[in-house]
Amino acid sequence: MISVYSPKEFTKRFISKKTKKQPFAESTVKTVQSIIENVRQNGDIALQGYMEKFDGGAPKNLVVTKEERKAAWEEVPTDVVEALQKAAKNIRSFHSKQLQQSRMMEVTEEVISGQLFRPIERVGIYVPGGKACYPSSVLMNAIPAVLAGVSQLVMVTPAKAGKIAPILSVAADIAGVQTIYKVGGAQAIAALAYGTESIEPVDKIVGPGNEYVAAAKSLVFGDVGIDMIAGPSEVAVIADETARPKFVAADLIAQAEHDEKARAFLFTTSEQLLNETIVELKKQCASLSRREIAETSLKNEGGAILVESVDAAFNLVNQLAPEHLEIQIANALSYLGKVKNAGSVFIGHHTPESVGDYFAGPNHVLPTSGTARFSSGLSADDFMKKTTYVYYSEQALQHAAPYIERIAEKEELAGHGRAVAIRMNDISE
Amino acid sequence: MISVYSPKEFTKRFISKKTKKQPFAESTVKTVQSIIENVRQNGDIALQGYMEKFDGGAPKNLVVTKEERKAAWEEVPTDVVEALQKAAKNIRSFHSKQLQQSRMMEVTEEVISGQLFRPIERVGIYVPGGKACYPSSVLMNAIPAVLAGVSQLVMVTPAKAGKIAPILSVAADIAGVQTIYKVGGAQAIAALAYGTESIEPVDKIVGPGNEYVAAAKSLVFGDVGIDMIAGPSEVAVIADETARPKFVAADLIAQAEHDEKARAFLFTTSEQLLNETIVELKKQCASLSRREIAETSLKNEGGAILVESVDAAFNLVNQLAPEHLEIQIANALSYLGKVKNAGSVFIGHHTPESVGDYFAGPNHVLPTSGTARFSSGLSADDFMKKTTYVYYSEQALQHAAPYIERIAEKEELAGHGRAVAIRMNDISE
Incomplete structure (x- = not known):
């Protein structure tokens, strides 16, 4: 089950040696470079070739039609649609409060200066379409773009035998995506960056993907903007004796179930809580569908750390700069000021990370691997540019x-x- | 002198084919990788080795001492100090209005959510120390960081025979840089990213540098944040018949004198202005100290384009997304709303770009090579992180x-x- 570390051991293993970011394997980069070159040279014909090879055939029309988008609604259960709509409403409300207005820094008779806020004109969202598919990812990436005023918002996702996952189409409708193209992989990134006969090039590409997609994003960066290259997902839970072991365990497992590289850490002032959480982890893992993944992740990448004080916990967490931070201690809200480095914070005993992953409003696209020290989760700002101006x-x-x-x-x-x-x-x- | 293009030719040459970004030469990357590895392994000893090789000796103490910083003031003319202080005041005033406050998106009895704004804790500024040195660059990079609340702000710049340029030291004092280290090149970037015995690692590195410095920044990115990798500097001037040919010519030359790759474009509705500007360019270049650079740049990389209307000019400029845009037309301010993509805008007949390069307040670190389509100039935001939070x-x-x-x-x-x-x-x- 979860590995137990002293604060010193934890620091040595997870903080002191900066984890050198993994560059992409040379073979991946070579493959992706040739895909990009092919798409730049041959446009739609190149896309069709890849689709025949990987997606079980190339659809004649790359665009998901109005009829197809309408039909998708019939295939998604009403209660799921309702859940996505409620989530979208919360996400919209939260992100709408991030919108900044063009402003003047100085207005005298002689000098006028300020900052214009302008939407990025064209944005493309990549949405994976493998076994599991993530409608929440569509909402989280598209809604801030719509709010920012992006005038052309498109989405790419791979089709299987000419059809994309209906729930992704529905999520795109809810979020306000204008056009969906049936194409995935590195070739989709190349098409968004440079355009083909069917696909207009965009100014910025956002959204998660596999290693090839990520490598393609990093290679086209500079010609277009990108969001970020995400590492393994992470959570740090700070808990005192008021925390409930089974809540804490469930939250650590929710992180660990993502994949074997996911990281879940518990920092606690209570030895009893630590021990009881370990018991709970065993019990809850036993009945988990993704049990093996979660157990491997907890053992190899996770950690439970007994600390002397809440301050000591925050000190370690601020050095770690986790993607997600849960504060499950008495008077949790009053500790908010101690957070220096974290992607998103979940406060109190009844705010598990899944509240934010899906529903509450804050974005779930967040900085990983310690990059919360210098970067931020996705927001409406990421779909706007600031242009300064001055008149003398x-x-x-x-x-x-x-x-x-x-x-x-x-x-x-x-x-x-x-x-x-x-x-x-x-x-x- | 400056090349003349039709709108169609201009589009074909400078817009249609996206200029593929130049990756760094393989040999540069290899060299820089080995420098970074050496600094990670050997710390100060590695730095000393490079300084002996490149900077004419390694100072015992890497830190510019209080005494040295005080002495630097004696070496800079009072009127230059005064100019830097006035500029700093304007830059401070402009950037202070960019500061955002932590906020709440929702506060009900059941839900509290919002965004925290937190300064990045440690920032390092790279300042080149070659033949020409740029105190304005120190001000532009350091002042927004100080305003954002960065708690450790350091600067690296190469020393010659153990001494850094006095004006850079004075600019650092004016801006509020805490510590200056006498080290430059890729090794300085490695030291800032990973730390040595003398240099504490930082969370983000900003500031311009040569090819090796830029390659080093791109290699350490992910372990630390970086600002951007700048391309050649650019200006686009939109001018009508009210513009003064000699003003326009002077502004194009101010851009072209940077280096042979710098780009200066004139878009005008007036054939007379175009012709008279060309005459002025010849005249003014003749007496310019950097004449050859400017003439080469204007001929190879610059362009004068006669357009049918002001709207047509803005259309081309928005596709170009230039670093700097000057609007020298009647009622210039009223055209601000037409600007979609530009780093910074200079409005009217009496606002040459140098007003913003040095003095007015907006930052001069700006997106180049069309990246203004999706990114923004340096601002206080670049030294802060946004952390979302939610309580249920x-x-x-x-x-x-x-x-x-x-x-x-x-x-x-x-x-x-x-x-x-x-x-x-x-x-x-």
């Missing part, structure tokens, strides 16, 4: 001229200074 | 439980559903 009157420039010219001279860029000087006293004539 | 009461969870469980079931993640169910009805017992 002739008089304002006159006031500023000597300072600008002095700095330009010092930096040995005479032309920079002259662009000011020439406006002041006609030096070029 | 037992009752709130009860309301949400059926929806969460339905989605979890559909996504085949039973443990996610159970983390909710177990809190509702003790199913594990």
